[in-house]
Amino acid sequence: MTAPRAHRAAPDHTHPDHVPLLTALSALADPVRLRLVRELDGCADWERTCGSFDVPVGKAALSHHFATLRAAGLVEQRDAGPKRLNRLRRAEFDARFPGLLDLALRPDPQQPA
Template identity: 55%
Template structure:
């Protein structure tokens, strides 16, 4: 069962859901960009400057969060996202390496 913020535990992460989330080019770009940052880097959703409306940006980050790709925390009037590297590496070994190699 996901936590109160909608983050699934590593055991609840589904490869199909993760791959579906990554199938969208904008969401894939967010994950790729987070991979290029030092581990633990927090970025606000707005800092990615996606070429979509604010509500669509919110939707994309919800999909990433619910798939287990990012962890989001409230930071005042915005939310910050962090890539769940350790969880993803333990649940799906090599997945992030494949994404990093494509970037």
């Protein structure tokens, strides 16, 4: 009857509405996180697990980056078994910071990477 009880602590999210501008800018001003956001943008919601991203850092750092993205209101996470699925908060984040996400996702002419 009841939904499956969560034995694992749910990740703490911050809604974009409550995110300071400096936090949002800092979150995006990192090459690894920018790459995560961009890669996430190419996929459907709840499609990607944390470990499925092609970034040159270890598990620990990756986990930390996702925590930063959650705190900045950029990413939402949901537990699915042992994995954790991700979703880019496009609409909410864009409502709080109009145009910023578009800017981050647009290919950068000055960044050949």
